[in-house]
Amino acid sequence: MSGTEFVRMKNGSRPVDEIALVRQLIAEGSYEQALALLRSQVAPAEDFSVQAKASRLVSKIPASALGKPVRVALLASSTLDQFSDLLKLWLAFEGFAAEIWIASFDTMHAQVLDKDSELYRFQPDVIWLFNTHRDVRIEVALGDTSGVGAAVAAAVAGRTSLWNALKANCSAAILDNNADIPVSDVLGNFAGQAAWSRRNLLRRFNLELAAAAPSGVTIVDFEHLSSEYGKRGWVDRRYWYHSKHAINFQAQGAVAFVGARTIGAMKGLAKKCVVLDLDNTLWGGVIGDDGIEGIRLGVGADGEAYVDIQLWARSLKERGIILAVCSKNEHDIAKDAFERHPDMQLKFDDIAVFRANWENKADNIRYIAETLNIGLDSLVFVDDNPVERNLVRQNLPMVAVPELPQDPAEYLATIEAQLYFETVSFSHEDTERAGFYRKNAERAAQMGTFTDQGEYLTYLNQTAEAGDLDRVNLARMAQLVNKSNQFNLTTIRYSESELIRLAAGPGSRVRYYRLIDRYGDNGLISVVVLKKIGESVLEVDLWVMSCRVLARTMEEFIFNDIVGVARTLGCGVVLGRFRPTAKNKLVAGLYERLGLAKVSESAEETVWQLALDGDPAARRTYVTAAHVKKGELADA
Amino acid sequence: MLNREEVVERLNHLFRDIFDDDDISVTDATTAADIDGWDSLAHITLILGVEREFRIKMTAAEVGSLKNVGQMIDIITARG
Numbered sequence: 153m154s155g156t157e158f159v160r161m162k163n164g165s166r167p168v169d170e171i172a173l174v175r176q177l178i179a180e181g182s183y184e185q186a187l188a189l190l191r192s193q194v195a196p197a198e199d200f201s202v203q204a205k206a207s208r209l210v211s212k213i214p215a216s217a218l219g220k221p222v223r224v225a226l227l228a229s230s231t232l233d234q235f236s237d238l239l240k241l242w243l244a245f246e247g248f249a250a251e252i253w254i255a256s257f258d259t260m261h262a263q264v265l266d267k268d269s270e271l272y273r274f275q276p277d278v279i280w281l282f283n284t285h286r287d288v289r290i291e292v293a294l295g296d297t298s299g300v301g302a303a304v305a306a307a308v309a310g311r312t313s314l315w316n317a318l319k320a321n322c323s324a325a326i327l328d329n330n331a332d333i334p335v336s337d338v339l340g341n342f343a344g345q346a347a348w349s350r351r352n353l354l355r356r357f358n359l360e361l362a363a364a365a366p367s368g369v370t371i372v373d374f375e376h377l378s379s380e381y382g383k384r385g386w387v388d389r390r391y392w393y394h395s396k397h398a399i400n401f402q403a404q405g406a407v408a409f410v411g412a413r414t415i416g417a418m419k420g421l422a423k424k425c426v427v428l429d430l431d432n433t434l435w436g437g438v439i440g441d442d443g444i445e446g447i448r449l450g451v452g453a454d455g456e457a458y459v460d461i462q463l464w465a466r467s468l469k470e471r472g473i474i475l476a477v478c479s480k481n482e483h484d485i486a487k488d489a490f491e492r493h494p495d496m497q498l499k500f501d502d503i504a505v506f507r508a509n510w511e512n513k514a515d516n517i518r519y520i521a522e523t524l525n526i527g528l529d530s531l532v533f534v535d536d537n538p539v540e541r542n543l544v545r546q547n548l549p550m551v552a553v554p555e556l557p558q559d560p561a562e563y564l565a566t567i568e569a570q571l572y573f574e575t576v577s578f579s580h581e582d583t584e585r586a587g588f589y590r591k592n593a594e595r596a597a598q599m600g601t602f603t604d605q606g607e608y609l610t611y612l613n614q615t616a617e618a619g620d621l622d623r624v625n626l627a628r629m630a631q632l633v634n635k636s637n638q639f640n641l642t643t644i645r646y647s648e649s650e651l652i653r654l655a656a657g658p659g660s661r662v663r664y665y666r667l668i669d670r671y672g673d674n675g676l677i678s679v680v681v682l683k684k685i686g687e688s689v690l691e692v693d694l695w696v697m698s699c700r701v702l703a704r705t706m707e708e709f710i711f712n713d714i715v716g717v718a719r720t721l722g723c724g725v726v727l728g729r730f731r732p733t734a735k736n737k738l739v740a741g742l743y744e745r746l747g748l749a750k751v752s753e754s755a756e757e758t759v760w761q762l763a764l765d766g767d768p769a770a771r772r773t774y775v776t777a778a779h780v781k782k783g784e785l786a787d788a
Numbered sequence: 789m790l791n792r793e794e795v796v797e798r799l800n801h802l803f804r805d806i807f808d809d810d811d812i813s814v815t816d817a818t819t820a821a822d823i824d825g826w827d828s829l830a831h832i833t834l835i836l837g838v839e840r841e842f843r844i845k846m847t848a849a850e851v852g853s854l855k856n857v858g859q860m861i862d863i864i865t866a867r868g
Contacts, residue, residue, distance in 0.1 A: 199840060200836055201833070201836055201837045201840050204806075204833050204836075205805065205806075208808065233829050234829065234832065234833065389848070390846070390847065390848035390851060391832070391848075391851070393848045394848045394851045394852050395828070395832060395851075397832075401832075401836055
């Protein structure tokens with residue numbers, strides 16, 4: 153059976169043995185469909201046996217068909233072989249071909265501290281210190297309240313010294329688990345009260361561990377995961393005694409899922425935008441039929457559930473997730489509900505792109521992604537109607553479409569369980585992002601009134617600030633470097649500490665750009681890393697830019713700045729590379745457009761260069777320099 | 789109480805699935821040495837599969853001391 157026949161069978165509602173189908177799809181080489189079907193059959197909370205079986209199936213798919221390679225090292229004083237299989241499965245669902253190396257039992261310290269160890273020879277992208285509460289040694293005598301602070305600090309210091317060693321020896325991202333506080337405690341309820349009880353020591357340890365984690369270290373919240381799973385079942389003591397498995401097999405899928413999503417977030421795969429339906433998604437009833445007085449919102453049981461859904465969407469917006477609306481409705485009637493219904497928690501201004509019309513939803517979603525300049529694969533589409541969900545799934549398989557339950561009271565838990573919006577950092581920019589996108593929509597509307605692009609850009613009155621890496625901008629710069637997929641010439645990722653190191657190096661510069669225009673501040677929207685090669689070549693090692701500011705001649709401004717840096721450093725040539733990925737086609741022609749000449753071309757990269765003595769004219773830009781800051785690296 | 793033939797049939801299904809070999813046919817005397825891939829890791833996957841299939845729970849000691857499929861069937865028939 154071919155893949156298309158398979159899709160037809162799925163459309164008819166005949167019962168099929170899904171696992172047998174997956175097997176068949178793999179056998180005929182339809183890997184993508186096999187993975188998608190398998191993913192629809194397996195949830196993180198699914199029985200271990202089912203997930204183990206899914207993992208065995210995935211192991212038959214060649215790595216090249218699974219996605220981007222990622223090398224993960226696991227270190228623990230518990231047994232992780234089965235967990236490793238599940239992690240591989242969930243990483244495959246996330247789009248990674250994972251190679252996982254497990255350190256010999258209980259060799260974490262030796263592996264981390266010896267810079268020639270197997271761990272470093274494995275050259276991991278991610279190192280997961282798979283600690284549990286059993287690995288947290290805090291010695292405090294019963295009743296010794298005064299000894300608590302120092303004892304907890306010592307335990308935290310033990311972990312930070314491991315992190316520091318890892319950071320000194322390699323550039324892998326680090327995951328470390330906090331303590332999954334066990335249910336059993338000899339003090340019973342009083343353990344919650346005594347500062348020196350094991351339970352409270354671990355609570356305090358968890359808080360201080362989080363506070364001590366530097367950039368590049370992500371704490372996996374084991375305490376939360378164990379609570380969410382149910383602490384009584386979290387450890388199956390039989391398998392601790394028998395084979396040193398620290399977590400119940402039935403809980404391991406959920407842990408693997410969090411791990412995979414977190415690694416995905418590090419690599420820029422977290423979702424950026426929620427596209428919301430209106431009728432029976434943000435309120436009960438149909439606004440076109442029932443009117444503002446008739447929809448259920450704020451009053452009655454489901455009316456309250458819809459209020460919570462809106463509050464959830466609003467808090468997503470506040471943390472930097474873009475909101476869009478895609479609804480089959482008359483635009484004015486739908487908009488009116490936002491403006492006049494007293495219980496609406498979302499305001500019309502909260503929505504970056506508002507599409508209420510009678511066109512098909514796949515087209516509307518495409519329009520939304522284009523308007524926002526973000527990839528379709530960074531969208532989540534929330535709609536109560538299974539017909540619309542399926543239409544979008546079939547036409548836009550890269551859009552995440554959660555299956556919603558019947559009852560709106562259960563919408564939130566269902567969506568949140570998907571962990572679409574994981575992040576490993578937070579910057580001031582996140583809180584302002586929604587506003588940036590809304591203003592962009594206003595700009596787009598204004599642009600329609602100009603017939604000439606130059607007139608429009610002049611009208612925008614754009615100024616840009618360029619500067620060297622400093623402490624204030626560090627978090628946002630690292631975020632941009634690690635999240636940008638589309639406007640990204642080389643897709644090299646650097647952590648905060650690597651950026652600091654590069655900025656301090658004699659032959660390298662790390663610069664940021666901020667764009668301001670008539671509508672306000674667009675924020676820090678671009679980062680370049682420049683490296684001097686030999687005496688006279690300046691290489692653009694990395695260049696990322698937010699797609700929010702495309703087609704504003706910001707690229708030209710930035711390149712002029714790069715040329716300026718080259719001249720300051722005494723370089724006669726600027727060299728740039730374009731390394732194609734699945735997502736960065738957008739910038740394939742950038743260097744050509746900027747006037748560079750192609751030096752070489754291969755499947756992996758094209759190399760471009762510009763000789764400065766033969767290039768007197770700067771590139772035409774409608775962005776003027778606001779002010780160029782000197783670096784403040786001493787602070788960073 | 790489950791009869792042994794029925795248990796063997798369900799076990800065969802489980803073994804074939806876990807060890808990815810449709811030719812497996814277990815008997816009381818079958819041990820780990822008889823089946824390709826039945827190592828200590830697969831043993832746990834197998835036990836978890838048995839626990840799920842027959843809705844039973846083995847003790848920690850039983851997990852570690854099963855000598856052959858016959859003992860497994862004894863536990864399943866006694867408890868299932």
